[in-house]
Amino acid sequence: MDVRSRVVLFSVVYFLLLLFPGSALHLRETTEARYGEIAREMVVTGNWVEPHLNGIKHFHKPPLAMWGMAAGMELFGINGFGVRFFGIVAAVAALVALYGTARLFLDDEDAVNASLICATSLLFLSSSRLVSTDIYLACFTSLAQLMLFRQLHGVRSPWNAPLYGVFLGLGFMVKGPIIFLFTLLPFLVAKTFDREHRRVFSWRETAIATGAFMAVGLPWYVIVCAKNPQLLDYFVRVQTVDRVATNRFGRNKPFWYFFFIFATTFLPYTLFFVRGVMGWNELGRRIRILFVYIVVPLTVFTLAKSKLSAYILPFYGTASIFTAYALARVDMARLRAVTTVLLTMAAVAVGVAGFVYQPAASFRGQLVLYSAALLVLCVFLRKSCISSNFVRNTAIFALCFSLAVYSAITYLGPYQKGYREMVTAINRFESGEKHDVLMYRAFLPSLSFYRNRLVAISLVGDRDLRFEENEDLQNVYLSSEADVERFLAERGEIFVVTSPAHMETFKRNHHCFATPVFVQSKHSAYFCRKASAPLLSR
Template sequence: MSRTCRYTLIAVFILASLLVLHVRTLVPPDEGRYAEMAREMFFSGDWITTRLNGIKYFEKPPLHTWMSALSFAAFGVGEWQARLWNGVCGIAGVLLVGYTGSRVFSRTAGLYAAAILASMVFWSAGSQFNTLDIGVAATMCISLCALLLAQRDDAAPAQRRNWMLACWAGMALSLLAKGLIGLALPGAVLVLYALLSGDRAIARRLHPWTGGALFLAIALPWFLLVAARNPEQPQFFFIHEHWDRFFLKTHHREGPWYYFLVLLAPATMPWLPLLPAGLIAARRRVQGQFQPRMLLLIWVLFILFFFSYSSSKLPGYMLPVFPALALLAGLCLEQASTRLACAPPMLLAAAGAAGMATVPASPLDGRLLMAACGVAVVGGLAGWLMVRQGRRAAMVLVVAAGAWAMTQFAMASYEPLGRRQAGLDLALEVRPELAADTPVYSVGAYEQSLTFYLGHTVIPVAYTDELGFGLTREPERGIASLSAFSQLWRRAAANGSPQFAIIRADLYETLRADGLPMRVRARNERVVLVSSR
């Protein structure tokens, strides 16, 4: 493939990945939560103490919030701006995997790995979904790829030093993206690799002193500053959000031990057939001291084991293994038989055909869902023909494009449900009437995306949940009981003061029966939006 063609493909991929960021409403809870945190950081100017709905919120480190707030500062507050960091992370991961594959293995393997990663369903979807997961996956991808580039046997001393510094920087960014896993997981993988490969000399090639200093320079300042301003933060963040989350079931996100193994099938579509062969081949030693395939294998298996053992499980937790899986799959595809190379396009076409049968009964946008199935079928069949004609590189690009487009159409088809879940129509009803000092109560519920679309924090009433820790430190930011809320509401209503409330549907009936003066402005299946006049 010529350089012009290669750069054209990269430009098209980047442009397409950025253009789709604006397609969907921010779906609660995660997309709304992290957009609102960034909005509040941007308007408050406080880049140290992270807040949600104006309340201290220390469940996660600040990197995602920082980047989204910077996006708001540069481009304004909006949906695609809230997702821009995710899109950049997804793109960066793909480009870094492609570059690493071409330098550590071969140019063909790098091309295949980049196309595979870009089109794996979870990576493609995660790059368009406003959560922390793609950020930690991309920063851990920096650590993984920089380590591979630094440790290859033909790396010059300066290259080894520079790439190892990039590896340490990636771990520091991972720590700021998600927490201690950013250091613990790569560190454990390195220890296991040294033990299993016999490459004990790798410890001397890590540049631990300069790398460790760089790591601390990047990661430590925020932790020191936030602890100085909020002495309660370290205990909550390191104990409750790390120790308790891993060993206890207090977060109610448990799943069976095989949770992530089951998810691998849809998550890696349509490249799943390549993974068993790629993982098995990684066990074989190659010439030279450094064993990159073994490192990739350990990376995949240990991270999956780690999160499988954890008491807290969510689908996005597995994203850090995808760059390693893509590199192994790209290597496998480069050497695969024609029969094995036919499997991904056939699987893509079969998935599209099977999906067509579900469209009539789906609550999603049927036209977009049918488009998703259609591009999968067309891309799969075209890819199969290309393999049969001996055009393997063309097959990879066509199947990758079909799988990527399938994912984007499928995500866009969720918009009718996503718009209702976000409460966008409720926000549009009253947003023009909201002044900065207008009280908006949230009774028995907290609608994550609705707060963002209102552009206004709310006063939680008889509700704690994830706001509970912050409310114990700042109880004046909430109202503990319905009776206290009713008294405030009646007093303001008697004075003619403007006020609004978002009330859980069942509690609305209770308050209406008590004679609370309310005018219904809008409602959905979960909440009722009212004003007092």
């Protein structure tokens, strides 16, 4: 089988593996549930222009990723599989584009290794199944870089410039100007010292790329800013400047945060990447310049106040090319052996987990079987330490390990901030009736997602209402105890989701009876009836 056929085969297998167990995974609070609920509301309301979160306009991110999630649910229904589907498509597209870019720096075998390294690095592999914007941004970053490096080191084509602009525009529609940190900014830095970067696009090609970017990336912004006059200031000042310069969103971390994140989430390839950096003098000029596309975004995110682990995902592609290059040209025999030992320990840990982690005790037998299979793979990995199959066997281990982990997560949903079981219990309790649900001093968007109808929020102070008229939200957002009292009195019976401590406050303030429906440590569900109300049938 030739190299390209192997790439196609791997892409298909990888896609199918990521689909499992998409429908079984719970939406985790708050990120997955937030994006999933925005997409669900697009589907049920038909409003794909102005994103809403629990009935409230939500402009934290442009909508392209949510459009992908909503499109998946249009095809497959409102469920975990549908909302994840096009994120998995984006992951595979990113890897195919990465292979195309890697071939400009490496021979075919090493280019395949670069794709395998990225595909099975911890952060990329986990993000591919997550309901979030990051994998979509990684996809369009990879596609934009392919067009740029084709113009730099491959075939100069009249299509490279417009497609570069198109993919920058699509990335801009996923997360705004952050796409430039992985593309334009390192490109401009490289222009200061690299002759090839200085003459990559002519003035005419630059104008074409700019026009393509504007045609794809700006119309939605123009439309929503025209409908919501405060939005331009919100995008520029709150969502761009404040994210970089302030701790407005409470995400400030130590300066070394992303160095730690990269070291732990580029596993199991981190050691090879570091060895490549240490062997700098053994690397070629072009691969050194490619390193700029890692250093520049890493530096910006290190200096920025707002930090989340997945922010750096889009440069994992270039990091994988760098690592594959280093593996092919720098002696790493000892590091390969060390990696084999570490993966063997990970395989043993899977089998031990069911005996030391109580929630996993009910399926410890499956974990032991997974562990045994992984240990068999470690034998093959050990035998390939000094062969060209090492990366391939490491990738196979990483994929099998991820299957073991995600199979376990499907059992651990109730322990992983997942609320699907709670909604199932609520639906079973009411026997077909549609009583309203109130989140009291809590905001859990997965309740609206799994309920497939809006769940009311009360006494939560971090909802941004600047783009709403308050009278439109009287049965969605309850800002005072008086609003809660009205909501309960009008209905007589409702479900309340809150913490046990807040439930006592709720009963005392609103004089109602409460029957536990689904009890867990942080938030529980109760069926509440106003003490003065007649008993309604259930």
